[in-house]
Amino acid sequence: MIRPSIPSGSRDFSSEEVYKRQYIFRIIKGVFEKYGYQPIETPVMENLETLEGKYGEEGDRLLFRILNSGDFKKDISASEFAESTAHQLIPKVAAKGLRYDLTIPFARYVVMHQNEINFPFKRYQIQPVFRADRPQRGRYREFYQCDADVIGSDSLVNEMELVRIFDEVFSILGITVTIKLNNRKILSGMAASINASNKFSDITVAIDKLDKIGLQGVRQQLTKNGLSESQIQILEKFFSLTGEAKQMLNEAKLLLIDSETGLKGIAEVEKIIELLDISGTTKAAVEVNFTLARGLDYYTGAIMEVKPNEIKMGSIGGGGRYDDLTGVFGLKGVSGVGISFGADRIYDVMEELKLFPATTQTGIKILFTHFNEASLNYSLPLLQQVRVEEIPAEIYPSSEKIKKQLKYADDKRIPFVVLAGEDEMRTGKLTLKNMQSGEQQSLSIEEIIQKLK
């Protein structure tokens, strides 16, 4: 006998959890569609050549690979096996992998279907992704991403609209958030202004950790990366800029006066804020934050991130502009911008703040019980009558003790139960029991339907 288990870092979802997750997905999906985004779906498995080399070394390490079917060892000689590392042998034993995110599959999709697509192409995707990461609280090996991207348009109207999507989704969910904005060009300008363009990547990695390791930690990291005290002091001037966006941007302009790229970044942020202002007030606070870096390599322009205000938690949404994501698959010069919602973290925030509405669960409204075969046969057509009215209803499948049948209704939180004994069958008036109040009423099936509708 096998003691059943599931792979670490993966999860089963009960009905209650599925309903709550669907509630989140439904709201995200609804807002995506209201803003003109349409769904696509891509397969769970992608060819490894599509996935490898897109997420950096760390990402490649975290890919789940599918063992080739049939005789997986047929292309490896015994001596080759002895002399090669696992890494060297992978191409011979695995040709497919599980998708690591939805962005690379989307880029692959755009290139493969470029002749069927109308650009600018606005798509959303809500599907699971897979990472062989060390499982820990809140980090899973199989989890959902909810992405929206526009590809083939460099207009900053897109960035503005994506900020609005964040704003609207979190407002409907009841989570008060702050949406942080920055631009990779500003970060790039900062690096240039201290003559450290070659250390751009080190600098972004270091400041990305500001939240976790604090200013002192970032200082240490930058020193370790070979930055001088005077260079670090100038960077600190940027990071210390806070407050009202226009003021911050004006001060940053002075610091970036010699960097064309930096000033372009500033201008882009200004434009996004201007477009937001024109379009209407947001419910969320939108703030400029020069310490926002976003880890991913492919971002080149605007970057954004969402944090909940009432709870200490990492980002629950993020995104940015990438200039040439499809280039690697042969379609060059197509700019894109996208955002992603972290559904699992959003779930946790909503649980902690008790934000799920009580009506999340699509509930069964009524259970028909029965005492014996006659009572069952009497009830079956009535049950169908209720269902014709689109009222979710069920019948306890066997004539067990009524107590057991009532417990079933209670456990499944079914609000009403019908009892049909000899009296009821004679008079045609059923007994309807309210499971919460315990109250019983004698009603015809038509009256019951009226009551449940």
Add this chain to the structure above:
Amino acid sequence: MIRPSIPSGSRDFSSEEVYKRQYIFRIIKGVFEKYGYQPIETPVMENLETLEGKYGEEGDRLLFRILNSGDFKKDISASEFAESTAHQLIPKVAAKGLRYDLTIPFARYVVMHQNEINFPFKRYQIQPVFRADRPQRGRYREFYQCDADVIGSDSLVNEMELVRIFDEVFSILGITVTIKLNNRKILSGMAASINASNKFSDITVAIDKLDKIGLQGVRQQLTKNGLSESQIQILEKFFSLTGEAKQMLNEAKLLLIDSETGLKGIAEVEKIIELLDISGTTKAAVEVNFTLARGLDYYTGAIMEVKPNEIKMGSIGGGGRYDDLTGVFGLKGVSGVGISFGADRIYDVMEELKLFPATTQTGIKILFTHFNEASLNYSLPLLQQVRVEEIPAEIYPSSEKIKKQLKYADDKRIPFVVLAGEDEMRTGKLTLKNMQSGEQQSLSIEEIIQKLK
């Protein structure tokens, strides 16, 4: 540069296809819930020990296995590699696999969560499954199953309700179908009545192919399996029974007079038909068919299958009762019964019969166009006003030629376009263009909203 592709047997879905698939899923889900079934979800990856040995040798061969992360060759010595077959090495290089169906993961779920579950447990699951099968028209390596099962109740009310679910789903989808019923106990009784109980499996496998290879083919196969001419002739008597259910069952009773199991099977089919009659007429034809076998080993009682009437196609739904599916995971003596919808085949049937309603697509209702920055800035707050009314709307992101913007609306089948030029900005009356008729109207934003609502 990589020429992008996806694994053979897998598919991308465009928006139009996603919407159509979601339409099918939504209807199936809606009926499942109306009958008291609730959703659960299980991970894409399962431990191989959960999956292996459950689907027969053929099934094991079709499992996709996940290569262990890190140094997958660390537990294999060079000599072991040289001396072992791929099959022998699999346990050392792969501990996880992709689920092959939803039934075994469900059985695993029930056993793992038995203390949180209320029995009888009615769950549904709509998720993708994976099989390393040879891809061909209509057969994919990654496809969705839509399953509903009740576990922990041996009442035939469940079978009756599952027939009703088939009936209702296909009726809503507009597919006229025949639901075939049989019982494994009847097949078992047939085998016993010709003293061939030891050949039960051969017999079911052979008659399962009746549709494909015809009566002569089945005869040949049975002869090859060592059945005598007189044995085959008795079997043919069963198979030749057709027509009205009660009549067929009575005639079969005479043939099965010495088989207790066979008669029990007959009684079960009679009861299901009786319960169906009591509950109300079905839209689909429900017929008893003694040649229905269903390939899967674990069925022990009622079996059912759905075929479309207007099109030549394999089954688009099926199911049956299994007495002890959870036993293999340590929970013995729990009976279950379930059905499955073949979503991909249903999709193909609906396409061929043109059954998808025109409104499947959640469409964008209106596109705002603009001539220049002033016109863009004027439009942005109006766009938000439309969205506040829950009307899906978008704005073309850049001020390109109006012709291009109109083409975008046309390609995306957006029915209305707003033009806001200097005249419109001055008067506050926007030009609304009906993209189908070409008709233009001069309307305020409030009038436009009224028109689109």
